[in-house]
Amino acid sequence: MSASGESVSGRVKPGVMFGVGVGPGDAELITLKAARLIGAAQVVAYPALPGRESLAREIAAPLLPGVFEELRIEVPMTAERAPAQAAYDAGAARIAEVLERGRDVVFLCAGDPLFYGSFMYLQARLCGRFAVRAVPGVASPMAAAAAAGLPLAARDEVLTMLPATLDDAALRERLQLCDSAAIMKVGRHLARLRALLDDMGLTARAHYVERAAMAGEVIRPLAEAPDAAPYFSMILVMKGADPWL
Amino acid sequence: MSASGESVSGRVKPGVMFGVGVGPGDAELITLKAARLIGAAQVVAYPALPGRESLAREIAAPLLPGVFEELRIEVPMTAERAPAQAAYDAGAARIAEVLERGRDVVFLCAGDPLFYGSFMYLQARLCGRFAVRAVPGVASPMAAAAAAGLPLAARDEVLTMLPATLDDAALRERLQLCDSAAIMKVGRHLARLRALLDDMGLTARAHYVERAAMAGEVIRPLAEAPDAAPYFSMILVMKGADPWL
Known part of the structure; x- marks a missing residue:
């Protein structure tokens, strides 16, 4: 096989798409495997909001x-889902074109690629035709x-990841x-979540975490949270009473 | 300050205890930060079952x-909790002795240190007196x-981590x-979990994963799972119908 990926039969062996988690923000929280793939990449892909910096690219920079x-x-x-679906269709087509040239693609994902990540939408579109x-x-x-020094789950405890976009009844x-919950994507839902947790008697067990492991990290008891939260903020709710001792 | 940690005042500055996640098994899934701390460690601590290899130490080896x-x-x-509590009391005392000598301690944790890890019990015993x-x-x-190529959570989906030790009513x-669940620590609960998921109509959406990212990794639809499962096995239940497209 030549350097361009062309095999002796004249057909190009397709590249592999890697969905690589780059962790929460600090580049040192990238794994050795991800660092190796990123450092050797010929083609790097990443998601971005229109007109904005890509968080995944910033982390891996x-x-x-x-x-x-x-x-x-x-x-x-x-x-609505249609505009995002069209964007993933177009993105998958661009990635497919690179893979068909015999090049691997390293797709960067903030955090973990299969936990609220863009990668899964591209994987769904590409995995039938390419190695992903x-x-x-x-x-x-x-x-x-x-960052907060708080246990997420001990022994037989149940940990739930909840998007803040759910309504109050579903969250409650x-x-x-x-036993513990991470309420994700707090952003504009902060005031409503504070009222709900207060009504449930959970405020004293709730912690506000903004930009964990990024520049400008904020960690406070929920009662002392700022009035406005960015999208990448979280509330950790620990209901167990020192359950780990 | 001297190399031994002794300050000019003659008092030793205590060391720091680091609880370092070493990931699920593959040493390449260790973060750059954990690799740096482990590689430079003078004192390394880790949990082990009596008479058994320590998984955390094996991963970091x-x-x-x-x-x-x-x-x-x-x-x-x-x-009962008392024997484990006594073991953590004794372990914390040994770590404290090293920290008081001015040495840092790198405590290895399989996976993440605050997600079903031993670190939290030591942290609870040491964080009042030392930097942790x-x-x-x-x-x-x-x-x-x-490993299975399965999305854990997309968009507004809820992901729950459930210990297999919960009874059927609690699990149900x-x-x-x-929308998705990771049922952890399957081990001897496999047959009961299969019956429960079958009764709930979820077998076709359930995947058995044994030793993910370790030697001897097994990934199968739950219907084709082996009859016996080790402690480090998991069932992933994905209830959403292609929710990510």
């Missing part, structure tokens, strides 16, 4: 090689717990059935 | 420095999802209220 081809895949964050591999990463609830029911 | 002091902390796995820092790692559900109630 210190490890990127000197020269590489970039595929920026813009995905709008809209209430996920490289797991440090997920944001684990980074938030480490699920918070009642777990 | 390729990264350990040439010369270091080892603290093996044996913790029995018993139904957690370094998050890749948790086993993320490794299992990557919680499985009904999530």
